[in-house]
Amino acid sequence: MKPVLPISVLALSGLATSGLVLSPPHQTAHAQEQITLGVYSARHYNTDKELYREFERQNPGITIKVLEAKDKVLLKRLESEGDNSPADVLVLVDAARLVKASKLGLFRPSVSPTLQRLVPANLRDPQGKWYALTRRARVPIVNPDIVDPASIKSYADLASPALKGKLCLRNRKSPYNQSLVADQIILRGEAATAKWIRGMANNVSQEFFPKDTPQVQAVGKGKCGVAVVNTYYVGRMLAGRKGEANKALAEKVKVVFPNPTHVNVSGAGVTASSDNPQAALKLIEFLASPNAGKGYAAANLEYPVKGFGNNPILRSWGTFKADGVSVEQLGAKNKQAQQLMKDNGWK
Numbered sequence: 001m002k003p004v005l006p007i008s009v010l011a012l013s014g015l016a017t018s019g020l021v022l023s024p025p026h027q028t029a030h031a032q033e034q035i036t037l038g039v040y041s042a043r044h045y046n047t048d049k050e051l052y053r054e055f056e057r058q059n060p061g062i063t064i065k066v067l068e069a070k071d072k073v074l075l076k077r078l079e080s081e082g083d084n085s086p087a088d089v090l091v092l093v094d095a096a097r098l099v100k101a102s103k104l105g106l107f108r109p110s111v112s113p114t115l116q117r118l119v120p121a122n123l124r125d126p127q128g129k130w131y132a133l134t135r136r137a138r139v140p141i142v143n144p145d146i147v148d149p150a151s152i153k154s155y156a157d158l159a160s161p162a163l164k165g166k167l168c169l170r171n172r173k174s175p176y177n178q179s180l181v182a183d184q185i186i187l188r189g190e191a192a193t194a195k196w197i198r199g200m201a202n203n204v205s206q207e208f209f210p211k212d213t214p215q216v217q218a219v220g221k222g223k224c225g226v227a228v229v230n231t232y233y234v235g236r237m238l239a240g241r242k243g244e245a246n247k248a249l250a251e252k253v254k255v256v257f258p259n260p261t262h263v264n265v266s267g268a269g270v271t272a273s274s275d276n277p278q279a280a281l282k283l284i285e286f287l288a289s290p291n292a293g294k295g296y297a298a299a300n301l302e303y304p305v306k307g308f309g310n311n312p313i314l315r316s317w318g319t320f321k322a323d324g325v326s327v328e329q330l331g332a333k334n335k336q337a338q339q340l341m342k343d344n345g346w347k
């Protein structure tokens with residue numbers, strides 16, 4: 001645990017990173033200076049911004065500056081900025097990316113009894129480098145005209161020869177798929193997972209998809225009987241965020257929760273370069289708190305870290321039993337998963 005810095009030092013260093021001109025420290029000791037918290041986020045939802053504004057209202061001494069970009073871009077940028085980075089909080093999606101950022105030394109460990117209480121142990125780094133803020137289920141979606149939803153009770157069922165020509169998959173570059181395969185390696189072992197991948201690859205009769213949304217559309221249109229997607233892609237379409245035509249397609253799709261269900265996360269940690277680690281942790285605690293956490297999850301029709309939220313669309317799918325695999329384990333098995341996919345025909 002890093003030594004706790006007095007607030008005035010935190011505030012000053014915050015100003016320093018924001019590039020403002022400073023008076024000498026002794027002259028500013030009484031002014032509760034403004035801290036500028038830099039947030040680098042791979043999420044890009046307007047509702048996230050509303051939550052940041054709410055945090056600013058609750059903490060008048062803190063201003064949040066957000067930089068949104070793709071995960072890869074953010075990691076590169078943080079690496080190149082090093083100690084001079086203005087980022088205090090890094091928000092990433094997917095287990096493998098959180099673990100990768102952690103391995104690159106981009107997070108600093110933090111101890112927060114609040115976050116330990118709010119975030120289940122398997123959904124946070126053991127050293128407190130990052131904490132999950134939302135859960136995302138990656139599950140089969142079915143067109144009931146083509147495939148009986150009741151015929152799919154586990155991920156293993158996707159390799160059933162009965163699905164020959166009916167299964168669609170997103171390509172293996174997707175970290176979501178890599179995490180799903182890592183999950184199956186952990187639960188079922190490498191040999192069984194390799195066989196499972198070969199069985200699924202054998203069931204695919206068309207191009208592998210580059211993204212999840214076109215998979216939902218293809219299942220809705222009946223071009224695929226079953227595909228594997230993160231549920232929020234279906235949720236966004238059902239909520240009308242992608243227009244009426246997409247809403248109608250999503251309505252043709254049935255979400256199936258295998259028992260148990262593979263869960264991925266989006267999460268955040270205090271950056272190694274942060275000059276405001278206390279304020280940064282405070283923001284993460286806020287985002288993980290039940291109220292804000294619901295908002296953070298609801299922004300993208302994801303699930304909160306605990307429970308299932310109260311969104312009627314998510315509620316309409318029922319609930320699932322998470323398989324309990326830790327995010328850290330998913331990240332640790334990522335390389336092995338990628339190789340296994342490559343070797344067994346997951347394009």
Ligand SMILES: [Fe+2]
Binds near residue numbers: 230
């Ligand atoms: Fe996504």
